Amino acid sequence: MRVWLRYLHRADTPPAKGFRYGLLLLDLVSIGWIVAASFVPTTTVELTVDAALGLVLLGEFGLRLAASRRPWRELAKPLNLADLVAILSLLLAPLLQGALAFLRVLRTLRLLHSVQLIATLRSDLPFFKRNEEATLAAAQLGVFLFIMSGLVFETQHRTNPGIRNYADALYFTVTSLTTTGYGDVTLPGTTGRLLSVVIMLAGVTLFLRLAQALFRPEKVTFECPSCALMRHDPDAVHCKGCGAILRIPDQGRD
Template sequence: MSDFKRSVRLLYTGQSPRARNFRYGLIAFDSLTIIYFIVTAAIPATSATIALNTLFGVLILLDLCARFWISDNPRRECLQIYTLADLVVVASLLLAPLFSVNLGFLRVLRGLRLIHAYHLLRDLRRESPFFRRHEDAILAAVNLFVFIFVTSSLVFVVGFDEQSGVAGYVDAIYFTVATLTTTGFGDITMTTAGGKLLSVFIMVVGVALFLQLARAVFQPSKVRYKCPRCGLNRHDPDAVHCKHCGKTLKIETEGISGA
């Protein structure tokens, strides 16, 4: 059993090509599930979708169990934001047949697993120059993407008849984006107290996430490199000395191409 546990741990945390391919495979699975959850959020449940939801729930639960099993600190692992999101997603998938309310909006939380896993971040920082240059913008875009579709699914459940189908879900996305950008066309509105409070939440949180993305896109890019003396971990790509303490830095670069 110890050998098997070691093999599983190496798959999740190792540096071999096999381990990296395994983690990229997990991300492909995560991407597939989030697309599926978005597409089926407005589709009435059928025996086929219930069976597929159960299958996805079991697979995600197995992944969670494996992560807890190999973790040196299961409590810390449990408190990670993407772990909590996965627990909610698993519950919404496996317990959905017991509830009459549509829990589809919770499943979009699966998107938090995208990019945010520590070892995937490390792989991307090492292997992808594009990701290193635009890490903040990519993470901000993922956070905004998840927020838009989670809240759109929630708006669909709260403000639209389930029978409205895809057209109603498109209206929910339209309302969410119009609200978080504070455009406020007014052609689709929430009339209940709960709906109005949800609109306030979308405006406050959505604007913050949108501004975070805009700042990451337009502000000068920084690279992650921890100063060995003071611990400052963001520096200009061409920095030679730490701006905080003056320590000489040795930031890896790809050099300058061209004459």
């Protein structure tokens, strides 16, 4: 069984890729539900959906561990521990009446894994292959916005009248990231100010990385005629893999 699961998680065959695309869809559906639930009051229906989703995610989590040669080492990874805590918060939601709902934001960390998954499936996505650096930079910025918006919502919506749902949290995160700072929504207290500082510093760094990837990429995509290495420095004359002469198209400089 472990061999079969490892095949589904790592092989390049169509069935295995289809399985991993299914995992990506499951991640997006679960995170979408977490966002949608922030717009409605807690009801029995919502708690039931939380528990059902938690069971599905727990099953996927178990299969992920079973596919590993060292399950305990895999479980000890920070992202997997955060995912397990988020899953338990969903499973226990009916018993605790949503008291641990704020822990569900940890599920958004799975987006980091989704970005890695997309990278492994680059052969199926020609656009991604041509613009890999810019696409990954944009995805990382998007993940950062999503995670920080979740933190803002879960830490503020109970006490801050300016943060009523996920959209309000996203609005604050984007205005802080862009240093626009309209001032109509603020995070009071020391914790709120520190969270704002993290958004501004880390977010601006990711934004600059995206701009660099778009307008001044670190690498260019060009297949070496000898060894087929695809990533080279923009001004490369010889391939770093085999030393063959490269003729990378260049529009020149003014």
